[in-house]
Amino acid sequence: MEKEIKIWIDGTEITTSKNKTILEAAKENNIYIPTLCYFVNTEPKANCRICTIMINNRMLTACTTPVADGMEIQNNTEELTDLRKSIIELLFVSGNHFCPTCEKSGNCELQALAYKYKMLVPRFPYEFPHKQMIGKGSKILKDQNRCIACKRCIKTIKDKKGRRYFATKYRGYKLEIVPDEEMIKTISEETAQQAMDNCPVGSIIKKEIGFNMPIGTRKFDKTPIGK
């Protein structure tokens, strides 16, 4: 039996055990901390920074920081809510996210979070960057307009030898997540579906199944994120 420790999230006392991250401890106790790049059962990388919480006036990410006895965590403060909203806005303006025409609408975590944080017009100017679509001769389409570089596909979509179907390219604001040209030509139905399901936005789309599930009946159409 692991030793029990106590932490506080926004003043609520939680009993949890060592070797857990703040995010995991919060989840067990039905406290919602938003995530985007986090994917269950994989090593957290904290790329999106949306799970940022504060401890002793220091910003840390809930998905990577382990709990410690007596920790006092701030989660739902005005400041952090605005920070999270600004990150969502940042992701919107740095890509081309047009929900009405997107196959993932209603199943998209970015969209759901934008609703949650009541995003109307982003505070940043739209960049309308010129982006590519990749996926000729493959079962999947990688639409760079919608990619938020969360790297979930990098972490989870691998072949039997452990080689990755997706990888990062370039750095800084030129950074892209690209599929391996050869490997995606032979991607299986199953892996293609998994890649699409693991993508929090509409950047990885499995071809020929578009709009099988009608808009209005999708995941976040029924229950908003974080409820």
Place this chain on the structure above:
Amino acid sequence: METTLQEKKIFDTLKKYGNNKSRLIDILHELKNELAENKKAVRKILSEKLEISAAELDEVISFYHFFLFGKGKYNIYLNTSITAELKDRDKVKKAFERYCETPFNSVTQDGLIGLYDTSCIGMNDQEPAAIINGKIFTNLTPYRVKELVQGIKSNKPVEELMYENSGDGNNSHPDVNSMVYNNIRRKSIILNKDYPVYSFLKKGIKEMTPEEVINKIESSNLRGRGGAGFPTGLKWRFGCRVPSNHRVIICNADEGEPGTFKDRVLLTEYPELVFEGMAAAAYATGSDIGILYLRYEYLYLLKFLNKKLIEMQASNLLGNNIEGIKGFNFNIRIQMGAGAYVCGEESALIESLEGKRGEPRDKPPFPVEKGYLGYPTIVNNVETLATAVKILHFGPDWYSGFGTGDSLGTKLLSISGDCKLPGIYEVEWGIRLGEVLEMCGAEDVQAVQVGGPSGMLIGMKDLNNLNSIELMKWYKPSGMMVAEKFFDRKLSYSDLPTGGSIIIFNNSRDLLKEVVLNFMSFFIEESCGACSTCRNLPYIMKNKLQKILNGNGVKKDIEDLLSWGKILKASRCGLGQAAGNPILSSIFNFRYLYEKHIQSLVEFNSEFEIEKAVTAYSKFVHRKPVLYHLQ
């Protein structure tokens, strides 16, 4: 026939590194020519042998500046740092473009010359400078460019393009053979050659237990000289806490902060001190693996440094049972970087050492717990290690006699910009900034950047403003840009902390257009792109600054920049957190410069100009639209 030769080289290289993915950076360095010639085939073999997808290979290649570019037979990397700009870089750049007949960031049609911009190469005291096929060319002028390009076009080897033996000190050593100058202007306890090399390893060490070595460093209060100022003794102590079969000492020679070049000089003139420092740290912490991570810009020092290591191994100053001390096994290898500022961050450096993209890790765990290949790892700056040796030899009491309060000892300053005598100055901590300026012959100074671009601008006017003070709590810079009223401030960890970069700007400089824009471009270029904040926001902030400089700014734009800067504080590493500092600190301290540019009576300006937006249309239809609302 040729393909087989090429294949043989690939297989030999892979074999040399044991098909080890974690040595990918070395493998890519060795196969650079092959990759430039026949990228697809080489990639195929590499990805098969290393059991990674081709995309995974590109992931690493496309991260590093010197892997991504360099497609010509001669590759010219011209430094973009602000001091180069101050010394007419633009004219040199134009000369290169004219004589090579190709724009920057492209290769000539015959594939002979590649021209590339590159971030600070550590030559700020002899700008404009460029790297051509690994060799450094300093103090460039358009005339010299013409000479160089003529030489290249007649296929001269790059060594023949240099002026022979023109550098001072070890720069003219046959193994270095470089035209770089050390420009050491002021020596004190570190730079004084009053210490017979390796004395501590040969003698002092035998009278001390590892614990005593750590105690000595702790009681000297030595703090990390890279900029962050973490207590070195404590770092060493943490490094031996976690049980492990191996421990690692890394010397961080990825000196990338624009304006710093002290590590280059230390490695040129005092390599023994640095390596001895690594061995001392290894003895203290029980480490067996030593790596010097050398930035690719300093490739010209590699042969020289490697020879030093071989000499040390030959005289049992490295290897097994060093100096007869049983169980003291330690060796050092040099790892070349490949062009990425962010690799100066210790966890990014470790990622790079493991053959990956240099993206910083989340902490905890800290490198002292879980670092290189999972072993406890201590990363120390070049200057820190050199200083440690002197402390161990002369004693912590001697050392504490120098410096002030919380900042003991001396600091190497890399001074550049608008002054008569740029170069290396070893000063005692606690020196007034004004005195530093006098020392290097700086006159008519408008501002000083202390600590490089990740530093900050500070001025009297806005510190009295409550709003700014409120905001100040967000910014804990590693250094700052200082306005004249603050030249009485002292260089120390509690007042003006610095990694040593001092860049001076006189009153003829346009701080926003020249300096701040240059620094922002630097952060945009060097961001690893992992965090959503640092990947996207500096670019947006720079555009906003450009809007203000174009005369389209309003008051709200300044407020926006201030509040957006906060968002960057959610980034993982120091680079991301500092990426807005050039703008933020210039608003704090030189706000009047911004206010000069904005339209004070206008509340909103979208920057949209209808005449401009319809120029293409007007040209096509041969008439101008009637713009009723403007009449």
